């Protein structure tokens with residue numbers, strides 16, 4: 001290895017067959033568990049892999065107005081693979097060559113799954129009806145590199161950029177700036193359906209349908225050119241402050257377009273979703289989509305509690321299910337029977353989803369988990385950078401709507417977890433992020449290359465002539481090649497600086513090396529960067545060139561495929577100096593092309609996702625110009641045997657992990673993280689109707705409430721967690737009712753509870769997890785720990801002090817019989833780390849020899865006497881109120897699970913028959929304070945309560961692990977439920 005990088009060297013990649021076998025096994029396991037999958041995948045990505053051209057009367061283009069030139073494609077338009085033209089010659093759809101790795105990965109899953117790709121139409125191009133073929137047009141618009149190379153004395157920077165207004169008679173391409181009407185939308189959908197058939201005929205499609213999202217042009221422009229390219233892209237590539245004039249407007253108007261775009265995508269997904277579908281969202285254009293899709297499918301997110309069903313009614317019938325596959329199928333005439341059958345099966349599946357409840361479809365109509373994965377193709381920045389984004393919380397919560405978020409590299413995934421901890425206060429789990437009990441798995445898997453395609457393309461008939469022309473032209477020169485978008489992050493400017501440094505420090509190479517740099521415009525930085533780049537190229541050529549030699553050839557234009565592959569094949573070195581990049585396919589294409597030719601070395605920036613797999617590249621820091629210069633020299637002088645060896649290792653990486661293995665791995669990761677331990681359990685939302693009815697029918701009720709996180713939201717400072725007027729009013733009214741026995745059962749000390757609740761008449765209180773109890777109507781608390789050895793308190797306090805001194809922001813709360821160490825206001829990562837250390841110490845050194853229990857709470861560690869816990873208090877209250885025929889018990893954290901456990905354990909393990917008496921023995925919480933003689937006099941009691949009269953309710957997401965039978969998502973919902981009881985009662 002030539003430099004340090006944070007990603008571990010990868011193990012040899014598993015084969016595609018192995019991954020697919022694992023996918024099969026996981027799918028079978030889902031079936032066996034009664035959570036079958038539909039066999040479909042819905043991919044959600046920004047841009048359809050097609051270009052849509054609308055053919056219009058030539059005169060109409062002259063009217064101008066809503067027209068603008070199109071963006072430059074990476075390859076010239078004649079390189080398209082599939083084309084359809086509508087019968088009335090109004091529409092033409094052809095394949096688009098951008099993002100080949102992603103698109104080929106998606107398509108490869110069509111071997112085994114029916115797939116739908118939901119994506120924006122892209123800019124719709126207008127073509128005048130002048131009978132000019134795209135071939136003619138593109139030649140006029142995009143000069144060939146070979147033509148330029150063969151005319152070496154032209155100023156390379158005079159190369160005309162691709163323009164809409166082509167010279168002479170050629171037809172201009174313009175972008176349609178208006179909105180589609182319904183008829184046009186239907187026409188486009190119909191042509192897309194035909195197009196996918198054509199793709200299948202040429203074996204690149206499979207069972208993949210395209211579902212267009214028609215974004216209003218102003219929205220799509222502001223979404224992509226605004227928020228995506230001006231806000232997110234620079235942020236993810238550490239470019240936020242490179243140009244101090246590039247400040248993000250506040251509030252950012254393009255955020256609204258981003259939001260709206262994500263919403264329109266979510267809506268489109270909801271139109272075709274059916275239970276058991278797997279949904280995979282791609283990339284930074286759609287970070288809000290996972291959450292919005294869940295919402296569109298009837299699951300609602302609560303910032304304090306994660307996901308819950310749309311409460312309390314069943315999942316909504318989808319109102320806007322608009323996409324009609326049957327119609328699009330009818331509009332697709334085909335004589336190929338097998339294909340018709342194949343499509344027919346798929347389409348009837350889709351059709352059968354129409355009208356169903358969206359997330360209801362499991363056996364007996366039980367809810368089916370909505371399964372969403374997200375893959376980030378760009379880098380993820382450090383939390384220190386990400387936290388600068390004003391909409392950081394919305395973005396993260398949007399992503400955490402997914403069951404799985406996966407990245408290109410381990411380090412990006414690590415940054416993401418840390419960002420969620422630091423920005424949102426969520427916690428890390430073994431494999432992801434815990435957003436208040438709702439776990440999102442976080443993984444990584446670098447994307448690979450569509451090897452099959454590149455192997456095909458490098459052998460296109462046009463490649464060899466291009467190679468020969470280049471060799472002829474540079475027969476006594478070494479060729480260094482580079483091809484990037486002209487975007488600051490891609491590091492072309494640094495590359496030129498490094499090349500100049502190379503010519504300075506290795507003068508022996510002057511006149512013997514040529515750098516052929518191809519770029520395509522990037523949206524945001526292009527104009528300025530284009531000028532700077534052109535100036536630097538001129539400077540290098542002026543300084544190191546001569547009358548008959550130009551050291552840098554810069555082509556700012558689209559390429560023909562055979563030119564590109566010819567160039568990669570003849571090169572003596574590839575130089576890739578990105579300042580930050582998710583993945584880089586040019587480097588992989590170079591390796592594959594070189595396998596047929598020179599086995600030339602690859603100089604690669606260490607700030608790219610690719611780098612972990614490419615240990616045998618000459619890895620460089622692109623900011624270290626001298627280091628890059630040395631690497632260029634090393635590459636150009638490398639002995640053949642070393643070249644061969646390095647190339648072989650790089651080749652093994654490229655062919656061993658392709659876009660196909662990437663796609664299968666993402667699918668596998670998603671399947672591993674749905675229906676699993678943390679999602680299999682879905683606690684139903686509290687049925688307030690049933691609860692209030694039971695309340696009304698009951699004669700005696702036990703109403704038991706935890707405090708923090710249940711009656712009041714968790715806040716930063718414990719003393720600020722005070723009850724609201726509404727909460728006080730509801731509890732006060734309940735406590736006044738003679739049919740009710742109402743208790744607060746809290747970890748708080750008696751002083752705090754007295755201060756805020758002491759004035760409420762008839763309210764019972766249990767403080768410090770049951771260490772102190774005040775019966776309704778009593779003046780004072782009874783100390784249940786009087787007889788206990790409490791000398792451990794000072795030892796625990798010493799340990800807590802040790803950690804407090806070393807953990808800025810942490811505090812100790814010393815209570816009468818328990819002690820709490822809080823780290824909510826510390827550095828989140830470090831606090832969590834220190835908490836684990838402290839827990840280890842307490843459990844290993846103190847707990848074995850002292851009568852204590854250590855509890856992990858919400859950003860705290862608590863130690864209390866072993867003999868008391870909230871569960872014992874609940875048992876005591878049940879024992880003392882055997883005639884209760886309704887119990888409501890609400891809590892949010894682990895200590896409250898003791899209460900839920902007690903509510904269960906009083907019943908016989910095999911279940912209860914209605915006639916069967918339930919006998920309860922005197923519990924420890926009662927006997928422990930009595931003399932043996934008094935205990936002897938205690939009697940067993942018969943409980944009136946039946947299991948379905950118990951409403952044990954956890955405050956948190958449905959996926960939280962709990963012994964409660966119901967959930968609400970936040971403290972406000974607890975109070976709302978109480979208000980419903982009181983209203984119904986009135």
Ligand SMILES: O=P(O)(O)OC[C@H]1O[C@H](O[C@H]2O[C@H](CO)[C@@H](O)[C@H](O)[C@H]2O)[C@H](O)[C@@H](O)[C@@H]1O
Pocket residue numbers: 706707708709710713714715716717718719721745746747748749813820822824857858859860862893895
């Ligand atoms: O049993 P509870 O009523 O839920 O009390 C448990 C602990 O709650 C308090 O700490 C927690 O809430 C604070 C206020 O929202 C928050 O700042 C802290 O991070 C949480 O851990 C309380 O301070 C403890 O004494 C209780 O034991």
